[in-house]
Amino acid sequence: MSNLHSSIQFKVPEPTLRRLPWYLAYAQLVLKEGELYLSSTQIAKNIAVDASMVAKDLSYVNISGRTRVGYDVKELVGILEAFLGFTNSHKAFLFGVGSLGGALMHDNGLEQFGLEIVAGFDVKYELSGTSINRIPIHHLDRFVELQQQTGINIGVLTVPVDKAQMVSEIMIAGGIQAIWNFTPFRIRVPENIIVQNTSIYAHLAVMFNRLNAIKEDEKKKILNQRHQKLK
Numbered sequence: 042m043s044n045l046h047s048s049i050q051f052k053v054p055e056p057t058l059r060r061l062p063w064y065l066a067y068a069q070l071v072l073k074e075g076e077l078y079l080s081s082t083q084i085a086k087n088i089a090v091d092a093s094m095v096a097k098d099l100s101y102v103n104i105s106g107r108t109r110v111g112y113d114v115k116e117l118v119g120i121l122e123a124f125l126g127f128t129n130s131h132k133a134f135l136f137g138v139g140s141l142g143g144a145l146m147h148d149n150g151l152e153q154f155g156l157e158i159v160a161g162f163d164v165k166y167e168l169s170g171t172s173i174n175r176i177p178i179h180h181l182d183r184f185v186e187l188q189q190q191t192g193i194n195i196g197v198l199t200v201p202v203d204k205a206q207m208v209s210e211i212m213i214a215g216g217i218q219a220i221w222n223f224t225p226f227r228i229r230v231p232e233n234i235i236v237q238n239t240s241i242y243a244h245l246a247v248m249f250n251r252l253n254a255i256k257e258d259e260k261k262k263i264l265n266q267r268h269q270k271l272k
């Protein structure tokens with residue numbers, strides 16, 4: 042990625058960066074269906090966001106739609122893929138090949154999003170020399186040597202929570218500059234290190250909360266109906 046490209050990306054607000062992959066996924070679907078043009082209103086309807094928000098988000102990626110016709114779908118897909126860094130594969134090491142780490146190594150979808158896990162590291166000796174989805178697993182002791190050979194600077198952290206800080210320090214000392222942290226521990230890192238904390242559980246809480254809101258609404262409706270009948 043060029044410096045110019047990365048300096049543009051840093052100015053993009055995080056919520057926009059989180060929405061762009063949704064637009065891309067929808068544009069890819071439309072492209073498959075053979076459509077040539079796509080409007081921001083169409084995108085907005087399908088993603089359930091505001092059309093003006095879609096247009097604003099897309100203004101960050103330097104693509105302009107044609108009045109009344111919309112965006113050229115092929116161009117939109119290409120630009121979004123390149124912008125999000127999905128076209129150039131980023132290679133990563135994974136630390137902690139347990140149930141979550143193993144599942145991530147099994148997931149072929151990650152590569153579509155530009156991340157390729159090329160090796161896993163663990164402290165369990167019985168895992169050394171084995172592989173998951175053709176990705177080799179090594180003992181953690183071999184990390185520095187393999188980092189020096191490959192120059193890989195992204196690390197996926199899936200170790201037990203009480204090991205998160207210690208392993209992240211080993212990762213950083215060995216040359217990792219960006220950590221995708223799946224542990225619930227808020228690791229402390231030097232300023233120049235990028236950390237992205239990710240939790241699938243956070244989204245669960247949102248889903249439960251919305252479900253409860255629906256239930257509360259239904260309860261209110263039932264109570265209202267009873268009141269009406271009593272009147």
Ligand SMILES: NC(=O)c1ccc[n+]([C@@H]2O[C@H](COP(=O)([O-])OP(=O)(O)OC[C@H]3O[C@@H](n4cnc5c(N)ncnc54)[C@H](O)[C@@H]3O)[C@@H](O)[C@H]2O)c1
Nearest residue numbers: 137138139140141163164199200201202223224239240241
């Ligand atoms: N973010 C999420 O949504 C999410 C979801 C599930 C689990 N988690 C978290 O992911 C982490 C892993 O969970 P899991 O269920 O896969 O646990 P697990 O016990 O199945 O796997 C952990 C692995 O880390 C290895 N390990 C331990 N110490 C290590 C070290 N110093 N260096 C390298 N590897 C080491 C273990 O040998 C084991 O193979 C936990 O912190 C858990 O809380 C997060």
